[in-house]
Amino acid sequence: MAMLKKAALAVLAWSLCAGALAQQQALPATWSLRLPPQLAVAFRGLANFDKSGKGASGTTYMMPGIAGLAAAVAAHSLVINRDLEQQKSEIELAADKVLLPYRPVLDAMRHDTLMAQALARVAPDSAARLLAFRDQDQPGWLVESTPLFAMTQDQSALVLDNAIAVYAPGARQQAAYRNTVRVVSRASMHADLETYWNAAQGRQLKDASAALLALSLEIALRQAHSGAAAPADRAAFRTVRYHEGRKEVAERAQVLSEQCGRALISNLRGWLMSVPLPQSGADPACAGVP
Amino acid sequence: MVLCCVALLVGCAAPKQAAVPMSASVLSSQPVRIGVVMSTMPKADTHFPGAGCLLCIAAVTVSNTALTAHVQTLPTDDLLTIKDDVAERLRKKGHAVTVIAAPLDIDALPDRQDLKQNGARKDFSALGRQYQLDKLLVIHFTKVGVNRNYNSYIPTGDPQGMVAGAAYIVNLDDHAYDWYRAVRQLRSATGNWDEPPDYPGLSNAYFQAVEGTRDVLRKPLD
Numbered sequence: 001m002a003m004l005k006k007a008a009l010a011v012l013a014w015s016l017c018a019g020a021l022a023q024q025q026a027l028p029a030t031w032s033l034r035l036p037p038q039l040a041v042a043f044r045g046l047a048n049f050d051k052s053g054k055g056a057s058g059t060t061y062m063m064p065g066i067a068g069l070a071a072a073v074a075a076h077s078l079v080i081n082r083d084l085e086q087q088k089s090e091i092e093l094a095a096d097k098v099l100l101p102y103r104p105v106l107d108a109m110r111h112d113t114l115m116a117q118a119l120a121r122v123a124p125d126s127a128a129r130l131l132a133f134r135d136q137d138q139p140g141w142l143v144e145s146t147p148l149f150a151m152t153q154d155q156s157a158l159v160l161d162n163a164i165a166v167y168a169p170g171a172r173q174q175a176a177y178r179n180t181v182r183v184v185s186r187a188s189m190h191a192d193l194e195t196y197w198n199a200a201q202g203r204q205l206k207d208a209s210a211a212l213l214a215l216s217l218e219i220a221l222r223q224a225h226s227g228a229a230a231p232a233d234r235a236a237f238r239t240v241r242y243h244e245g246r247k248e249v250a251e252r253a254q255v256l257s258e259q260c261g262r263a264l265i266s267n268l269r270g271w272l273m274s275v276p277l278p279q280s281g282a283d284p285a286c287a288g289v290p
Numbered sequence: 291m292v293l294c295c296v297a298l299l300v301g302c303a304a305p306k307q308a309a310v311p312m313s314a315s316v317l318s319s320q321p322v323r324i325g326v327v328m329s330t331m332p333k334a335d336t337h338f339p340g341a342g343c344l345l346c347i348a349a350v351t352v353s354n355t356a357l358t359a360h361v362q363t364l365p366t367d368d369l370l371t372i373k374d375d376v377a378e379r380l381r382k383k384g385h386a387v388t389v390i391a392a393p394l395d396i397d398a399l400p401d402r403q404d405l406k407q408n409g410a411r412k413d414f415s416a417l418g419r420q421y422q423l424d425k426l427l428v429i430h431f432t433k434v435g436v437n438r439n440y441n442s443y444i445p446t447g448d449p450q451g452m453v454a455g456a457a458y459i460v461n462l463d464d465h466a467y468d469w470y471r472a473v474r475q476l477r478s479a480t481g482n483w484d485e486p487p488d489y490p491g492l493s494n495a496y497f498q499a500v501e502g503t504r505d506v507l508r509k510p511l512d
Contacts, residue, residue: 270490
């Protein structure tokens with residue numbers, strides 16, 4: 001009984017908070033989520049390119065004439081660009097190493113399972129169905145989602161970049177809303193993160209991924225369904241500091257809402273971001289929020 | 291002639307000040323009267339080190355016209371608030387803090403005659419007398435905006451948001467540095483940087499460099 005009560009409270013809290021987080025706009029009564037063509041869920045290690053590139057230096061070109069100089073500069077440019085591309089790939093490969101302990105779980109993750117899990121978390125006042133990539137269209141709103149997950153280098157948090165297109169009923173030619181929604185999970189404080197994420201066949205990793213996905217879908221759908229405020233009508237841009245894993249990072253953005261220790265912001269690119277704020281109090285009504 | 295050139299070059303190249311860590315006793319032994327001042331803020335701009343020859347400078351300037359025009363519109367207001375941020379932390383430690391509102395033109399200050407290792411090159415005594423200070427914390431930004439390294443005509447990396455300069459505490463008794471911290475915060479754009487005309491990714495990187503600067507200057511005072 002106590003367990004049931006706790007679960008009911010958690011569901012209530014999630015529905016209250018997730019809705020609040022995604023702003024106080026209604027979701028459509030019926031909508032469909034179309035699976036992406038790929039089966040596997042994309043994960044990467046969150047890479048940092050702050051130390052990429054090479055230092056400043058100078059080269060004296062000894063080629064005669066303007067044509068000779070142009071040829072020498074072009075050849076030199078090819079060499080430098082190839083080196084830079086290689087360096088970026090190396091940074092990405094090094095960042096991906098953070099995923100090695102989780103490969104068995106991540107390699108088994110499939111979009112259909114993950115998205116079904118996410119839909120079960122979306123606000124209960126909205127009936128959603130999952131469509132395979134080639135399934136026939138259904139009446140109502142249609143959402144296409146291409147999620148890309150990343151794990152922070154300290155392994156404590158997940159970051160989702162979800163490229164989302166939302167189509168209005170009877171208007172499938174052009175998306176009514178198209179945007180990238182980034183959702184950053186709150187950092188886990190567990191001492192042994194490898195055990196934490198991998199326990200019970202990676203249940204925490206799957207649950208956290210589904211929670212981020214659900215929140216990103218709600219945010220985009222509410223924006224599309226209820227209409228987003230024009231950027232000019234929103235608050236002024238300011239630098240918002242938030243947690244990405246256990247470190248604090250910053251983003252220049254307009255704050256759209258703040259609730260449950262998270263902020264919904266619109267960054268300079270117009271992406272929507274749901275981010276955990278530093279020093280947010282533990283509100284019991286917010287249990288279950290990523 | 292050669293000796294003359296060498297002498298001129300050596301004379302022009304001021305030695306780089308090494309970091310002076312803040313020792314535990316500097317701001318914790320007893321309350322001090324400390325001023326916090328910021329030098330005149332440079333305007334946000336693009337910087338292209340490595341594009342050395344005249345033709346390189348011309349080519350790089352032309353190829354980055356749109357980027358430079360945008361970077362020059364970036365605000366520097368957030369950097370100004372670091373002064374209050376630092377002052378607040380000093381107050382919490384129990385010191386008598388005077389925030390000097392007017393920007394300080396460091397180049398206009400007289401040079402010190404008795405230069406010593408880990409000592410200020412400029413004479414801050416007048417400020418000390420004016421505001422009745424024991425120590426002065428100076429925040430001096432030299433370059434803000436966007437940096438892109440070059441090898442003559444060719445960029446050797448993507449442009450990055452940048453804040454460069456130094457912060458230091460001068461003991462006004464002897465002008466020795468109680469603390470010296472060079473600042474060089476570089477941040478890359480997330481994803482593609484080349485998004486004219488507003489360069490949102492790169493602009494964000496600039497604001498991240500500003501916050502990185504705030505963090506490195508706050509940290510020793512926490």
